[in-house]
Amino acid sequence: VTTAVSALPAPVGAPTLRVGRAFVHPAFDLFIIGGGLSLIFTVLLLAGTREPVLQVLTPWLALLVLLSNSSHFAASTVRLYTKPDAPRELRFLVMGFPLVVLGVLTAAIAFPERLGSALMTLYLTWSPFHYSAQAYGLALMYSYRSGCALEAGEKRALRLACLAPFFAVLAAGRGVGLDWLSSGGLLAGPSADSARLWLVTLFGWVTVGVPLGVFLRLLWARRTTLPLISLCVVVSNGVWLIALNRLDAFAYATIFHGLQYLAIVSIFHVKDRLREPGNRRGWAWHTAGFYLACLGLGYLLFQVWPFAYVLLGFGLAESALLVTAIINLHHFIVDAYIWKLRQDANYRIVTDAV
Amino acid sequence: VSSPATPLPKEGPLLRYCFFFSVAVLFWSFVGGLVYLLAVQRSLPLQVDGLDEARRRVARKDLKGALREYRSFTHVSPFEIRGFQEMGEILLQERRYDEAAAAFEAALRIRRQSAVTLARLADARVAQGRYADAIALYETALPLAAEKARPDLHNDLGRAYALDGDFERAIQEFSAALALAPHKEAAANRERAMADRARVVRSAEAAP
Numbered sequence: 001v002t003t004a005v006s007a008l009p010a011p012v013g014a015p016t017l018r019v020g021r022a023f024v025h026p027a028f029d030l031f032i033i034g035g036g037l038s039l040i041f042t043v044l045l046l047a048g049t050r051e052p053v054l055q056v057l058t059p060w061l062a063l064l065v066l067l068s069n070s071s072h073f074a075a076s077t078v079r080l081y082t083k084p085d086a087p088r089e090l091r092f093l094v095m096g097f098p099l100v101v102l103g104v105l106t107a108a109i110a111f112p113e114r115l116g117s118a119l120m121t122l123y124l125t126w127s128p129f130h131y132s133a134q135a136y137g138l139a140l141m142y143s144y145r146s147g148c149a150l151e152a153g154e155k156r157a158l159r160l161a162c163l164a165p166f167f168a169v170l171a172a173g174r175g176v177g178l179d180w181l182s183s184g185g186l187l188a189g190p191s192a193d194s195a196r197l198w199l200v201t202l203f204g205w206v207t208v209g210v211p212l213g214v215f216l217r218l219l220w221a222r223r224t225t226l227p228l229i230s231l232c233v234v235v236s237n238g239v240w241l242i243a244l245n246r247l248d249a250f251a252y253a254t255i256f257h258g259l260q261y262l263a264i265v266s267i268f269h270v271k272d273r274l275r276e277p278g279n280r281r282g283w284a285w286h287t288a289g290f291y292l293a294c295l296g297l298g299y300l301l302f303q304v305w306p307f308a309y310v311l312l313g314f315g316l317a318e319s320a321l322l323v324t325a326i327i328n329l330h331h332f333i334v335d336a337y338i339w340k341l342r343q344d345a346n347y348r349i350v351t352d353a354v
Numbered sequence: 355v356s357s358p359a360t361p362l363p364k365e366g367p368l369l370r371y372c373f374f375f376s377v378a379v380l381f382w383s384f385v386g387g388l389v390y391l392l393a394v395q396r397s398l399p400l401q402v403d404g405l406d407e408a409r410r411r412v413a414r415k416d417l418k419g420a421l422r423e424y425r426s427f428t429h430v431s432p433f434e435i436r437g438f439q440e441m442g443e444i445l446l447q448e449r450r451y452d453e454a455a456a457a458f459e460a461a462l463r464i465r466r467q468s469a470v471t472l473a474r475l476a477d478a479r480v481a482q483g484r485y486a487d488a489i490a491l492y493e494t495a496l497p498l499a500a501e502k503a504r505p506d507l508h509n510d511l512g513r514a515y516a517l518d519g520d521f522e523r524a525i526q527e528f529s530a531a532l533a534l535a536p537h538k539e540a541a542a543n544r545e546r547a548m549a550d551r552a553r554v555v556r557s558a559e560a561a562p
Contacts, residue, residue, distance in 0.1 A: 062400045062401035065401060066400060066401065091369060092369065095370060096372045096373070098372075098376035098377070098380070099372040101376075102376055102379055112426060113430075116429070117429060117430050117431070117432060120430055124433075174433040174464050175432065175434075175464075190466075300384045302402065303398070303399055303400070303401065304384050304387035305380075305384065305387055306387070306402055307387035307388075307391055307402075308383035308386040310390060310407075311386045311387065311389075315407065315422070315423055316404065316406060316407035316423065317405065317408065317423045317427035317437075318404075318427075318430050320402050320403065320404040322430065
């Protein structure tokens with residue numbers, strides 16, 4: 001969720017620690033959108049309860065991935081094609097971009113060694129950036145909704161805290177960043193490993209320390225502080241990309257990320273629908289309709305689409321991998337546009353409570 | 355989900371053609387995919403894995419086809435350890451030890467601390483007759499391995515020592531395996547190693 005919220009008004013409030021102004025309910029916003037649930041999950045993994053927790057969840061992993069992660073990828077597409085004004089404002093994205101995507105995917109599957117692996121690397125490198133950008137957008141969105149006006153330097157600091165886990169993945173992730181540049185040669189040794197681990201630790205501390213610093217600075221200046229949801233969003237992103245990655249539980253991070261996205265995109269969709277003249281349905285109807293559309297499209301995209309290429313004679317390995325890669329890339333690009341807060345519906349939804 | 359609030363713009367026929375062509379391709383892709391799944395696989399999967407077809411071919415004993423799938427997977431996703439690990443297992447079963455070792459080495463470049471992969475590479479090295487390399491690999495794998503895998507690893511290490519002619523160390527490793535858990539193979543191997551050691555001592559004593 002890459003928001004451009006600099007144009008928003010700068011409200012003033014009391015310097016206290018608050019959960020923040022929620023869209024649905026403080027608990028829902030904190031645990032689902034803020035990622036609080038994922039922090040509890042991570043504590044359970046670290047607290048010696050890893051085996052029983054994973055024993056319970058692992059049989060459900062495929063279903064959870066479908067319900068959350070696959071659906072969230074479809075959600076950006078569903079949102080694009082149902083967002084008011086999108087066909088007018090994002091014409092190429094709406095009408096021309098699908099053909100580009102189809103062309104790139106087909107070329108990559110046809111030439112998997114030359115194009116396919118490059119597409120995979122691009123997707124794997126972009127993915128942590130997308131996570132971080134979403135965290136930054138949400139953190140900023142909640143801070144504004146909650147009356148916390150950040151100065152340019154504070155915003156930069158918050159962006160750095162959100163991007164730090166992305167840098168950590170670039171430093172230590174397999175197949176991306178430094179690993180990709182060195183092709184596993186120059187940086188393939190125990191000393192290089194420990195240097196990379198040191199960088200990951202450093203970026204981990206930046207993720208936690210910098211937002212805390214911003215919070216204390218605001219408190220010290222007796223300005224309205226960052227809401228707890230914003231802090232939680234930033235820290236959760238670090239936990240997903242660093243801690244869960246290292247705990248071999250990144251699959252669960254994708255579920256939490258998907259859940260977060262589905263929640264916020266549904267809120268925007270439903271608010272748009274409720275505002276439409278002549279609307280007769282309630283929020284539950286619109287939420288269910290939007291989610292079912294995302295679930296159905298997510299299933300078709302991830303579980304069915306690869307077999308169309310198998311039917312054409314390509315292998316399942318390259319088809320499944322590259323369909324996943326292109327859906328991710330499409331999602332990253334669409335996402336970069338549908339959350340822009342011009343003076344449009346998104347802007348109204350974020351600021352309506354301020 | 356309701357239809358878009360703003361209708362698609364009338365101008366720009368090229369973009370419109372692009373859009374409707376894309377929608378048609380995607381629609382028929384979904385239909386084709388569903389037909390394939392229902393007619394050929396007779397199931398709708400909850401999750402598709404790029405390695406599914408390779409595993410299906412392994413189950414059907416089509417190892418050549420499986421290896422082709424594994425190679426495609428590792429070419430497109432060269433930083434995912436699973437493809438190399440599973441391919442190495444198949445090659446090991448096929449007694450293609452050089453290729454198996456290469457697959458496990460590739461897996462280890464992705465995750466240096468994988469005890470399972472270290473042990474499997476060591477197995478390939480034993481099969482290649484490179485016992486000293488195998489011993490080094492087993493010894494690296496041991497502290498990294500899960501507790502329940504350690505008796506097997508001690509047994510494998512003992513076997514590598516025995517094949518290398520170091521019966522003393524071999525007996526130590528078989529005993530270590532037995533100390534951790536009841537292990538029929540380690541017990542038999544220890545008996546054999548003790549017999550071999552006695553035979554070596556006897557022939558050394560008999561030598562002029």
